[in-house]
Amino acid sequence: METLLLVNLFHELALKGGNRPFFLKRAKAHVKRALKGLRAQLEAAWPMALLFHLPEEAWPEAKERLQDTLGVEGFARVLRTPPDLKALEAALERVLEGERFLSFRITAKRSDKTFPLTSPELERLLGAFVKERTGARVQLKGAEREFVVRILPHAALLEVERHPGPGGLPPGVSGKVVALLSGGIDSPVAAYRLMRRGAEVVLVHFHPFPLLSGQSREKAKAIAERLARFQHRLTLHLVPFSEVQREIILKAPKAYRVVLYRRYMLRIAEAIAKEEGALALCTGDSLGQVASQTLENLHVVNQAATLPVFRPLIGFDKVEIKAQAERIGTYPISILPDEECCILFAPKHPVTRAQLSVVLEAESRLDAEALIALALEDREVVRYTWPGQKTLPEASERPPIMGHGPLNG
Template sequence: MRCAIVHYHELALKGRNRDYFEQRLVRNIQFALQGLGITRVENLRSRIRVILPPEADGAVVSERLARVCGIANFSLARAVPLNLAEPNLEELNAAIIEELRLKSFSTFRVTAKRADKRLPLTSMDVERMVGAAVHERTGKPVSLKDPDLTIYIELLSKDVYFSADKIQGPGGMPVGVSGTIACLISGGIDSPVAAYRMIKRGCRAVFVHFSGRPLVSRASEDKVRELVQTLSAYLYDTRLYVIPFGEIQREIVLRTPAPFRVVLYRRMMLRIAEALARKEQCWGLVTGDSLGQVASQTPENLSVVEEAAGLPILRPLIGMDKLEITDEAKRIGTYETSIEPDQDCCKLFTPPHPSTRTRLEELLNVERALDIPRLVQQGLDKAELSDITFPA
């Protein structure tokens, strides 16, 4: 029998709520694997077993499981029956040696875990017996410190599972256990990473993108849809609001001093995003701010921008530098899309010398020139909604 054995770490610490978190993880695995003919995902307590039908593509299964938040690691394994009363490892040894015929390696080690302590053989007994059999049949030496190949064995109540690969998952918490947040997303590198870091903590995400349309093309919108589609592999289904923001920006430019434009843009974005977030029953707003990275992200300007919102502002990248953010973008698959050129609305009408230490009292006085409720409603009235699912 082919299967995937899934392990998690953080969920095991949840005490009385553990069952809820495990059930959510099982449900998310079912969502991630839909369309592959997989019907059995079983919670075995401390691990999850996914029964793979003969037609299931192991590479596709691995690719999808590697994006399920809450999974610490998993392996594509084969099962051999196990008799608790009279454990006999001959069938296991034969199956492992048959599997290793397709592998190229010079040294190996065996790592066993015994989930059922009623088994008279200890984990070390199994490691020694299987290791001896593999060495005898292949002639390959054992290396406990730096082997070319590790054989993983898990002994459960009725079956023993073995594999020669262990694949890392994202870790974190299952999506859906931490409520819903609204993520402001541009076409750049930072905001998709910020959204991912909150998704990994169990949040469902709704996305809000501010486009420079009608003053620029839809290039940034196309990029953002592609980025959200990539992130949907972690979410399974989500929503994207696109706000044509160019006319609102033009009115801000006509009515306010140039140094304050960038801060005023961002305050207006937060107000519109908050209205959409409340509609979607979100408990917070997420931005890709990193402290001091650009003029709008100085401590003073971050504080002034945040004052415009009533919901909590979450900044998961605030202490990260650009290299760290870029590395994570590459790992989650958003980097190549993010670096494609586009026409970002934040670059429209950008003053040559923006204010970097804006005082709230001064800015509130400047904002009196704007009809803020009307501009917010204008953004909401023109919002365009898309539902995005995975698989596409």
């Protein structure tokens, strides 16, 4: 059987007005990269769809990849026939072999208006054919099986099986964002949600090595490798945070440690954002989920950044976040044990309504410039590419330290 793959791009792209060609160009390029290495050959392209010829043995892998390809509304394995009724009936006969269903519908889409039958006429004739062969009833709503037929100039396409894509926008059309990646369930989901809105996400992970083992770093790398499936090229900055924590522990009130950790994380992430050309930061905070995520604490933490801080999960509960993590495949990694920075030396009773004046007084005793420079100097940068999930040759580069925003706000 000839294997053809029809990829429908997300309908949201049709709403982009004068910018639509830019979005569609990026979406089509993203789909082509997703199929890299599978010998998929582009045979036809329409404003919102692509048709590929695919080797039979590549279909299972192509299906798995496209289910993670942002900007794809859905995709189908299709049969190509001449554009006439008898050829479509013969193709349907092949598809019906071995299939059992009680209800079905035929959906015809006629883009070639010279075809002698209208869409409703074609649906009735093919529906009668399927009913005669299977005994199943026609059911327009909630049918167990749907057959989609597309009439094109010089050809017809019959869907053999259809699968949903993730939707969303292709990566990079909405600019660049730096996302803080912890070892927990929430932050990978927050990063994914921004990817799905077309942002190119750069990840920053703060780890306690060498104060503790390198377990946290390895976990962050595994999460980054999984998230690379959605963006195809992804950069992870691994930042040692133990020296910053040591100074905070020595010179700041115990109850304020976690708030101060998070303020310094935003400052360091903002310095990286300016290197990367990113215009915003992202965290996995959910309002009221833990002590550090009260509205008062989030307000005080925000004052350390000059860039916008996005919190895609702010109104989500843990059940919703877990379900999303399971869908995108990060949950099994996130629940592995590790040693998070914010848990290290965390007070038994952290402040839940932090006061900015107390925070600023504590930070006046810290050498912010030196601590940020130290963390940036000793970081590791890993760059992932997908398909392949291999780090790029420049993975071990250490980018230069560049200027960052104000340190006293």
